[in-house]
Amino acid sequence: MATVKLLTDAEANAVPAVKDVFDDIRATRKSDFINNFWRGLANDPALLRRSWDGLKAVMAVEGTLDPLVREMIYIAVSSANGCAYCVHSHTAAAKARGMTEAQHAELLAVIGLAGQTNHLATAMQIPVDAEFDIR
Amino acid sequence: MATVKLLTDAEANAVPAVKDVFDDIRATRKSDFINNFWRGLANDPALLRRSWDGLKAVMAVEGTLDPLVREMIYIAVSSANGCAYCVHSHTAAAKARGMTEAQHAELLAVIGLAGQTNHLATAMQIPVDAEFDIR
Amino acid sequence: MATVKLLTDAEANAVPAVKDVFDDIRATRKSDFINNFWRGLANDPALLRRSWDGLKAVMAVEGTLDPLVREMIYIAVSSANGCAYCVHSHTAAAKARGMTEAQHAELLAVIGLAGQTNHLATAMQIPVDAEFDIR
Amino acid sequence: MATVKLLTDAEANAVPAVKDVFDDIRATRKSDFINNFWRGLANDPALLRRSWDGLKAVMAVEGTLDPLVREMIYIAVSSANGCAYCVHSHTAAAKARGMTEAQHAELLAVIGLAGQTNHLATAMQIPVDAEFDIR
Amino acid sequence: MATVKLLTDAEANAVPAVKDVFDDIRATRKSDFINNFWRGLANDPALLRRSWDGLKAVMAVEGTLDPLVREMIYIAVSSANGCAYCVHSHTAAAKARGMTEAQHAELLAVIGLAGQTNHLATAMQIPVDAEFDIR
Amino acid sequence: MATVKLLTDAEANAVPAVKDVFDDIRATRKSDFINNFWRGLANDPALLRRSWDGLKAVMAVEGTLDPLVREMIYIAVSSANGCAYCVHSHTAAAKARGMTEAQHAELLAVIGLAGQTNHLATAMQIPVDAEFDIR
Numbered sequence: 001m002a003t004v005k006l007l008t009d010a011e012a013n014a015v016p017a018v019k020d021v022f023d024d025i026r027a028t029r030k031s032d033f034i035n036n037f038w039r040g041l042a043n044d045p046a047l048l049r050r051s052w053d054g055l056k057a058v059m060a061v062e063g064t065l066d067p068l069v070r071e072m073i074y075i076a077v078s079s080a081n082g083c084a085y086c087v088h089s090h091t092a093a094a095k096a097r098g099m100t101e102a103q104h105a106e107l108l109a110v111i112g113l114a115g116q117t118n119h120l121a122t123a124m125q126i127p128v129d130a131e132f133d134i135r
Numbered sequence: 136m137a138t139v140k141l142l143t144d145a146e147a148n149a150v151p152a153v154k155d156v157f158d159d160i161r162a163t164r165k166s167d168f169i170n171n172f173w174r175g176l177a178n179d180p181a182l183l184r185r186s187w188d189g190l191k192a193v194m195a196v197e198g199t200l201d202p203l204v205r206e207m208i209y210i211a212v213s214s215a216n217g218c219a220y221c222v223h224s225h226t227a228a229a230k231a232r233g234m235t236e237a238q239h240a241e242l243l244a245v246i247g248l249a250g251q252t253n254h255l256a257t258a259m260q261i262p263v264d265a266e267f268d269i270r
Numbered sequence: 271m272a273t274v275k276l277l278t279d280a281e282a283n284a285v286p287a288v289k290d291v292f293d294d295i296r297a298t299r300k301s302d303f304i305n306n307f308w309r310g311l312a313n314d315p316a317l318l319r320r321s322w323d324g325l326k327a328v329m330a331v332e333g334t335l336d337p338l339v340r341e342m343i344y345i346a347v348s349s350a351n352g353c354a355y356c357v358h359s360h361t362a363a364a365k366a367r368g369m370t371e372a373q374h375a376e377l378l379a380v381i382g383l384a385g386q387t388n389h390l391a392t393a394m395q396i397p398v399d400a401e402f403d404i405r
Numbered sequence: 406m407a408t409v410k411l412l413t414d415a416e417a418n419a420v421p422a423v424k425d426v427f428d429d430i431r432a433t434r435k436s437d438f439i440n441n442f443w444r445g446l447a448n449d450p451a452l453l454r455r456s457w458d459g460l461k462a463v464m465a466v467e468g469t470l471d472p473l474v475r476e477m478i479y480i481a482v483s484s485a486n487g488c489a490y491c492v493h494s495h496t497a498a499a500k501a502r503g504m505t506e507a508q509h510a511e512l513l514a515v516i517g518l519a520g521q522t523n524h525l526a527t528a529m530q531i532p533v534d535a536e537f538d539i540r
Numbered sequence: 541m542a543t544v545k546l547l548t549d550a551e552a553n554a555v556p557a558v559k560d561v562f563d564d565i566r567a568t569r570k571s572d573f574i575n576n577f578w579r580g581l582a583n584d585p586a587l588l589r590r591s592w593d594g595l596k597a598v599m600a601v602e603g604t605l606d607p608l609v610r611e612m613i614y615i616a617v618s619s620a621n622g623c624a625y626c627v628h629s630h631t632a633a634a635k636a637r638g639m640t641e642a643q644h645a646e647l648l649a650v651i652g653l654a655g656q657t658n659h660l661a662t663a664m665q666i667p668v669d670a671e672f673d674i675r
Numbered sequence: 676m677a678t679v680k681l682l683t684d685a686e687a688n689a690v691p692a693v694k695d696v697f698d699d700i701r702a703t704r705k706s707d708f709i710n711n712f713w714r715g716l717a718n719d720p721a722l723l724r725r726s727w728d729g730l731k732a733v734m735a736v737e738g739t740l741d742p743l744v745r746e747m748i749y750i751a752v753s754s755a756n757g758c759a760y761c762v763h764s765h766t767a768a769a770k771a772r773g774m775t776e777a778q779h780a781e782l783l784a785v786i787g788l789a790g791q792t793n794h795l796a797t798a799m800q801i802p803v804d805a806e807f808d809i810r
Contacts, residue, residue, distance in 0.1 A: 001260065001262070001358075001533070001537075001538045002259050002260045002261055002262060003258070003259055003260050003357060003358065003361040003374075004259045004374070004378075006261075006262075033266055035264045035266065035267075036261045036262055036263075036264050037252070037255075037256055037259075037261050040259040040261050041255065041259075043371060043374075043375060044375035044378070044379070046462070047375060047378065047379050047382075050459060050462060051251070051252065051255065051382070054248060054251070054455060054459065055248060055252070057244075057451070057455060058241075058244045058245055058248045059245070059248070063237075063241050064235065064237045064238045064241055065207075065238060065241045065242070065245075069204050069207070070241070070245050072200075072204070072208060073207060073208060073211045073242060073245045073246065073249070074245055074248075074249045075798065076208045076211040076212045076215075076798075077211045077212070077214070077215045077245075077246055077249035077250060077253065077389070078249055078253055079212070079794055079797045079798035080211075080212045080215030080216050080794065081215050081249075081250070081253040081254075081257075081352065082352040082621065082622040082623065082797055083253040083256055083257055083352065084263065084797075084800060085256040085257075085261045085262075085263055086249065086252060086253050086256050087543060087797065087798060087800055088263045088264075088267040088541075088543065088800060089263075089264070089267055090249075091267070091543040092266070092267040092269055095269055096269075100199065101583060102198075102199045103199045103200060104543075104544070104583075105583060105584035105587060106193075106198050106199055106200045106205070107200070107208060107798075108544075108584070108587065108795060108798050108799065109192075109193045109584070109587050110193055110194070110200075110205050110208045110209055110212075111208065111212055111794050111795065111798045112587075112591070112791045112792070112794050112795040112798070113189060113190060113193045113194070113209075113791065114208070114209045114212035114213055114216075114221065114225075114794070115212060115216070115790040115791050115793060115794030115795070116186070116189070116787045116788065116790050116791035116794075117172070117186070117190070117221060117787070118212065118213055118216040118218040118221050118790060119216075119617070119754055119755065119786050119787050119789070119790030119791075120172075120176065120186065120783060120786065120787040120790070121172055121175075121218055121220040121221050122216075122218055122220075122754045122757055122759075122762065123138070123750065123754035123762060123782075123783050123786045123787070124137050124138055124139045124172075124175040124176075124783065125136070125137045125138050125759060125762055125763060126137050126141075126171045126172050126175050126220045127136070127137060127141075127171055127220075128171075128219065128220055128223045128224075128406070129170045129171050129223075129224070131168060131170065131227070132170075132223040132224055132226070132227040132406075133406045134227055134230055134231075136668070136672075136673045136763075138762060138763065138766040138779075139779070139783075178776060178779075178780060179780035179783070179784070181597070182780060182783065182784050182787075185594060185597060186787070189590060189594065192586070192590060210393065212794070214389055214392045214393035215389065216757065217392055217486065217487040217488065217757040218757065219392075219395060222392065222393060222395055222408060223395060223406075223408065226408040236448060239408075239409070239448075240448060240449035240452060242393075243390060243393050243394065243409075243449070243452065244449070244452050246389050246390065246393045247386045247387070247389050247390040247393070247452075247456070248386065249389070250385040250386050250388060250389030250390070251382045251383065251385050251386035251389075252382070253385060254349055254350065254381050254382050254384070254385030254386075254482070255378060255381065255382040255385070257349045257352055257354075257357065258345065258349035258357060258377075258378050258381045258382070259378065260354060260357055260358060263541070267541075268541045271530065271532070271628075271803070271807075271808045272529050272530045272531055272532060273528070273529055273530050273627060273628065273631040273644075274529045274644070274648075276531075276532075303536060305534045305536070305537075306531045306532055306533075306534050307522070307525075307526055307529075307531050310529040310531050311525065311529075313641060313644075313645060314645035314648070314649070316732070317645060317648065317649050317652075320729060320732060321521070321522065321525065321652070324518060324521070324725060324729065325518060325522070327514075327721070327725060328511075328514045328515055328518045329515070329518070333507075333511050334505065334507045334508045334511055335477075335508060335511045335512070335515075339474050339477070340511070340515050342470075342474070342478060343477060343478060343481045343512060343515045343516065343519070344515055344518075344519045346478045346481040346482045346485075347481045347482070347484070347485045347515075347516055347519035347520060347523065347659070348519055348523055349482070350481075350482045350485030350486050351485050351519075351520070351523040351524075351527075351622065352622040353523040353526055353527055353622065354533065355526040355527075355531045355532075355533055356519065356522060356523050356526050358533045358534075358537040359533075359534070359537055360519075361537070362536070362537040362539055365539055366539075370469065372468075372469045373469045373470060376463075376468050376469055376470045376475070377470070377478060379462075379463045380463055380464070380470075380475050380478045380479055380482075381478065381482055383459060383460060383463045383464070383479075384478070384479045384482035384483055384486075384491065384495075385482060385486070386456070386459070387442070387456070387460070387491060388482065388483055388486040388488040388491050389486075390442075390445075390446065390456065391442055391445075391488055391490040391491050392486075392488055392490075393408070394407050394408055394409045394442075394445040394446075395406065395407045395408050396407055396411075396441045396442050396445050396490045397406070397407060397411075397441055397490075398441075398489065398490055398493045398494075398676070399440045399441050399493075399494070401438060401440065401497070402440075402493040402494055402496070402497040402676075403676045404497055404500055404501075480663065484659055484662045484663035485659065487662055487756065487757040487758065489662075489665060492662065492663060492665055492678060493665060493676075493678065496678040506718060509678075509679070509718075510718060510719035510722060512663075513660060513663050513664065513679075513719070513722065514719070514722050516659050516660065516663045517656045517657070517659050517660040517663070517722075517726070518656065519659070520655040520656050520658060520659030520660070521652045521653065521655050521656035521659075522652070523655060524619055524620065524651050524652050524654070524655030524656075524752070525648060525651065525652040525655070527619045527622055527624075527627065528615065528619035528627060528647075528648050528651045528652070529648065530624060530627055530628060541800070541802070542799055542800045542801055542802060543798070543799055543800050544799050546801075546802075573806060575804045575806070575807075576801045576802055576803075576804050577792070577795075577796055577799075577801050580799040580801050581795065581799075591791070591792070591795065594788060594791070595788060595792070597784075598781075598784045598785055598788045599785070599788070603777075603781050604775065604777045604778045604781055605747075605778060605781045605782070605785075609744050609747070610781070610785050612740075612744070612748060613747060613748060613751045613782060613785045613786065613789070614785055614788075614789045616748045616751040616752045616755075617751045617752070617754070617755045617785075617786055617789035617790060617793065618789055618793055619752070620751075620752045620755035620756050621755050621789075621790070621793040621794075621797075623793040623796055623797055624803065625796040625797075625801045625802075625803055626789065626792060626793050626796050628803045628804075628807040629803075629804070629807055630789075631807070632806070632807040632809055635809055636809075640739065642738075642739045643739045643740060646733075646738050646739055646740045646745070647740070647748060649732075649733045650733055650734070650740075650745050650748045650749055650752075651748065651752055653729060653730060653733045653734070653749075654748070654749045654752035654753055654756075654761065654765075655752060655756070656726070656729070657712070657726070657730070657761060658752065658753055658756040658758040658761050659756075660712075660716065660726065661712055661715075661758055661760040661761050662756075662758055662760075663678070664677050664678055664679045664712075664715040664716075665676065665677045665678050666677055666681075666711045666712050666715050666760045667676070667677060667681075667711060667760075668711075668759065668760055668763045668764075669710045669711050669763075669764070671708055671710065671767070672710075672763040672764055672766070672767040674767055674770055674771075
């Protein structure tokens with residue numbers, strides 16, 4: 001269960017500002033599927049619009065990072081934050097973008113390693129080396 | 136200040152099991168610099184050895200992910216975990232591996248976006264879509 | 271499944287120190303419903319008592335913050351911590367206290383925004399401005 | 406030290422897209438002060454613009470929640486996430502908006518309480534009560 | 541559902557490097573039961589091997605801390621990180637090692653208290669006392 | 676800098692409800708030292724009292740867990756939460772209670788291991804084994 005209503009297509013279509021975003025999601029993704037995250041955000045058309053525009057600007061444009069790399073970074077943050085929904089949705093997105101089992105395994109290895117060393121560095125309260133200041 | 140002693144080179148050299156790891160770090164990195172994280176772990180030679188071997192196995196070997204990509208994933212996890220030391224050390228490592236300002240900016244954008252949607256998905260307790268089950 | 275037993279009313283009534291707290295919860299909330307959180311804590315009557323007294327002292331007294339505002343702050347912390355149970359229970363409490371859909375939507379927007387900027391500030395390791403020192 | 410350069414006013418003014426945002430920050434806040442967070446984001450004018458527009462849309466508009474309440478929710482999330490910069494900047498903002506010592510103390514009490522019960526609920530893995538499903 | 545396949549015994553036995561680890565888990569634990577965590581890691585035999593060797597080196601050897609104490613520390617970290625799987629698996633492990641209800645209750649009390657004071661110290665941004673520097 | 680004033684002894688002594696708690700802290704700890712955490716909480720005498728009473732009830736009483744073990748559990752939670760102040764204060768407390776370097780090293784090893792496996796279990800979204808349900 002969610003703490004908000006998940007809008008059905010009928011409910012979404014009844015609100016033009018929501019329908020516009022859903023139409024754009026479908027056109028951008030070339031798929032009729034709208035996942036629950038957007039159906040929850042749709043309770044607030046302005047938040048839905050801002051969130052979708054933000055996601056498009058970061059994830060769905062040309063850039064210097066490969067789109068698959070961006071999805072893997074997303075999974076990394078979501079794992080550290082313990083967001084089950086986000087781990088699932090972005091792992092599915094990464095697989096849809098061609099993430100191989102070998103790439104997934106390496107991603108998991110880095111996530112686990114970082115989790116370990118993050119905890120160790122924090123527990124030891126290691127001071128930052130002056131050498132790292134290389135702006 | 137740290138909660139453990141940070142071993143100097145003299146102290147490290149006095150313990151063969153520590154010296155071995157420090158030698159390997161220097162040889163692997165082709166640099167004389169040993170950062171504070173390893174100097175803190177050196178209080179426990181076995182933990183130092185396991186941590187370094189783990190890091191080498193994940194970060195310093197050939198694989199399907201570019202080493203720079205692995206560093207960026209590391210930064211992502213470290214940012215979500217709020218580990219200041221790790222953010223600094225791995226951002227320095229990523230820059231040393233050639234991360235451009237444009238790549239850094241895109242990395243930051245994805246980290247920020249994931250932080251936002253992670254919080255929204257959790258606050259709404261969005262149920263995972265069945266469509267994400269694509270093993 | 272929980273990692274502790276969730277005490278039934280019969281089991282709770284059999285322990286006077288637990289029954290006293292459950293009676294107080296029911297009287298304070300003017301409702302017969304005791305949620306699972308207290309049924310789990312009831313395995314340790316002293317922890318149950320301290321936790322309930324603490325919650326009453328913070329959430330159920332007159333103060334300068336509106337009780338609904340306190341519930342929204344609670345939801346904010348619980349979302350950041352990824353505590354599904356707490357997000358659910360305090361969203362229900364906020365709705366019972368009259369949180370409107372518009373207020374809920376604004377709460378979600380702030381939580382998402384804070385999640386985003388928290389991650390950005392940490393990833394950039396921005397130093398605190400001296401101007402913020404306004405005690 | 407930060408992991409990015411913090412742009413000076415001279416550097417910001419040299420980039421029209423950055424200058425535009427800095428001008429808008431100053432006009433919106435009726436203050437010449439630009440805090441370090443925006444100076445760091447300014448390395449990427451597009452990210453700076455999106456972040457500022459997002460913040461304005463959530464924090465600086467009329468709504469159903471009092472602006473001070475929004476700042477307190479921000480502090481709550483930032484505390485749970487351990488973002489020192491954000492705790493400082495938004496506590497300063499809340500004080501600038503008139504947060505009294507009594508309100509600050511109540512905010513702290515709720516944050517501490519939520520931290521406690523979040524940890525207890527997670528450690529006990531309490532299942533969500535069906536009664537909380539009140540959409 | 542998981543984001544990786546959980547290997548069955550038949551699938552595990554078909555990969556010698558996986559079978560070796562599973563055999564070692566069974567021998568070390570004197571039990572035929574292999575929990576899902578290892579079945580997920582088994583997709584990457586090298587990661588499985590490193591993870592199991594790391595766990596054995598920390599949890600299954602003689603040391604100065606009682607094995608039950610180590611399990612309780614594990615539960616504490618897992619609760620703070622919101623890892624439902626890990627809270628469950630290590631609470632089960634602690635009970636198998638003889639954790640009494642009284643010990644479990646005290647563990648929960650410390651976890652809750654630490655959660656509370658962690659949030660308070662962070663929200664107040666308390667500076668570290670010089671007196672704590674006792675290396 | 677903190678977001679609240681840290682009360683001096685003179686300021687604390689001027690408020691009887693604060694002086695009472697400070698006296699009790701000194702008597703309980705058999706030390707004149709009052710660390711900054713309590714000086715920050717002292718802005719709200721009621722929150723100070725509740726926090727100190729809670730800490731005494733959990734940490735400073737006879738129980739089934741050794742006081743040093745409780746301090747180590749506290750450090751574990753604080754490390755996972757990234758609370759620098761709490762890691763420092765409770766590591767100092769643990770050392771004052773006799774934590775040896777070997778015990779500290781084992782504590783760090785468990786914290787690091789849990790951090791690693793927490794991240795792996797979350798990134799793989801491993802379902803909880805039915806076998807763990809052993810209440």
